[in-house]
Amino acid sequence: MKQIHFERFKETLYILKLKNGLTVHMLPLLLESYTTFVEVSIPFGGMHLAYQKGHLKKELHSGIAHFLEHKIFAMPEGDAFAGFSKLGADANAMTSYTQTSYIFSSTEQVIEALDYLLNMLDTPYFNQENVESEKKIINEELKMYLDDPIQLMQNKLLENMYHVHPIKYDIGGTIDSIEPINDRDLLDLYRDMYHPKNRLLTIAGHMDLKALTSYFKSYEKKDMGFYEKPKIIIPKEPKHLVKKHEVIYKPTSMPKMMLGVKLPSKNRKPQDAFKREMTINMFLNMLLGASSKPYEMLLEEKLINQNFFVQSTFEKGAEMILIYAESKKITTLKKKLIDLLCIDREVYLKKSTFDRFKKAYLGQFIHSLNHLETKVYLYSRFYHQGLSLFEVTDVLNEISYDDLNEVMNEIKANRISTLFLKRPKV
């Protein structure tokens, strides 16, 4: 077992590589803790809609990764959620654009719940009946999200920004896209993506390292056969937008706007990609975060309210900034935001603000280590990107004030798409 200590954050990482291919990373909290968080993550998510295996190229229905996540909980004896509950464990799962995660937290019977989790992942149990009944449940989930105007607008805006990149599709797909999915599709996908060699098991919190090591010695005897990892195919996305502007007419109490900036994307080393993500994130916060002058002015001018957010998304081949706002003067707000992003930005990017943000980001990173579930999620996310969670602060230190100028120059008016949601005209 490999052991790495991070003195600054008072954390020790233990790494095991099992004979059947499973990689195990453990972050114990030895003092004063009760809970253990366990996550198995698979680097396969909602935007992976095509892959190459050997000479065979496979294309997938959008929403299938999320569908598979739901159906993994089907076990011959019934629903696996009940199995976890019987062990006093609280289980959950989630699918992001690039990753599917299965999580449980437990304070007793951790090894039993871990064994149950791995057994669930090793037991695909799909049939026509359980796949069809799941469609009804997922349809309700999709409708629930679409009743949220923010989700609805984000889906539409991404369609207006991206021509071919699968980020334009909702992670859960649509009622139409999941309709053709059958048990055979799920089993094929399971075999191609869910092999232990393609899984990371992360454990954090209270744990008995000796008992876990002993359990893994037994689990690694489970031979899972030969595995060749498929190559995910992401189509090359043109630089230009699909549509610059659109208005959706729908009953709403107040006009809403979403603005997207399509940033140029290219292949980068993991550290460089992450550095860029952090730089853009910092740029956005300096420009439109709670301590920025423009944010203060927009509030004073009553152009925005509490329902205002700025976020950045960085996935392979798709890098973007999204801004959401509700405003009575939506056209004025749009103009102000575009001017700010493309012209006036330099005024607000001061060196002193940059230094303060570096301190704040370091603090936020420490805050995230305090919360076990967040820590486990971030750990696996960085791992699948080729990074270590504890490298984050090193990357943060590398960001220079000049880097901000570089990303700033990538924001141009012709890369901005806007979407309004307004009341229908009478």
Next chain:
Amino acid sequence: MIFLDQTFKTIQIACYIVGKETDENRVYRFLLPKILASHTESFFTKTKMNEHLEDLYGAYFKTGIERVGHYHLMHITLTIVDPDLVSDPLLLKQAIDLFKDVLNPNRTINPSIFEEERRLYIEQHKSMVDRKRTYANYRFNQYFFKHDVYQKPLYGGLKALRKATHETLMETWKEIQTNDTFFTVCHGMLNDDDKALLSQALVSKGPVLNQPLFSFRKPKKEVLEVIEQTDMKQAIIKLGYILPIYRYDSLYEAAILLDTMLGGYPESELFKVIREEKGLCYDIYSSYDSYRGVLMITSGVDRLNHQQAIDSIKEVILDMEDRIALDSLIHAKQYVIHQIKSSLDSQSSGTKRAFMRRFLGLNEEVDKRIQKILSVTETDIKDALKKLTLDTVYVLEGVPHETDTL
């Protein structure tokens, strides 16, 4: 002052302010915590305050209000990183000074911030109809808690927001200094010097409080059924039950377990029957409120099948007595015990728990609480179930707009 020594990477300083809510002060008690934490006399705008918080390594305030029995609670919590982790020996002192300024009894409140917050909450109220779940919850409360203080939204409602003045806000802050009880909780790795510094700067004060009074009315003579419509793809259903079991009652633990078995976790009856067997929904859950003596069931269902879902939920409740088995009770106990233990690893839960124990006068240790959960019998659950009476059924029915497509 309550000190909790527990190893976390952050330190929390929290103040809980307990008083009485009236029709006149409701909106001010709602606005105050957020406004107080948004600026001080030294950092007189939100921007200045946020800059300062960033400078304190991304420190942040969390504020909130809630009702517990006949009391009204306001809280302000400041979280900072452990100064050792950033090698900054001045950090704690700076945080204490800031917290002290926020709660300064003689402080001024920036009138423009008050006006801005008022505007933001008025807009928030007006746009509530777009946030379907929040809106359904608001409407349901209007019917379920009719003629009761809980019918009134914590923020006081649109009229109160419109009428609110800066002058009355300042007066309310002064009155709170005289009438309310202040509890301070400090949580994290603090040495004796740190504790002395905190004790010197921050105080717990105010009159000794009686136990909160928990009571709610009897169920309505006839079940109230309401259907409202909005532009939506789903229907949101809410069933309100009266469950007159309160925090200090002997059946309190049984009520928690009944809630868990009914709709509190993925092995619950509602989850199994309504979602897994009948495929009527994605989410369904029950929530028991021991301060109000109610249990509410919420689900988002296919808009065309909401009556079927409501009928199926009622059937589950009717059959519930037969569904209470030893196995399911054991699993529910394990789940609840896990929730209790894992909350001990959450700093925010620990901070609030320490205050609530002091406020409610509960001295039992966690082991004792777990013991009480373990000793609940099937008969106790059935006794709790007998007290459950349906009062209100509310449906926010989706009527999709003509331009909608999935």
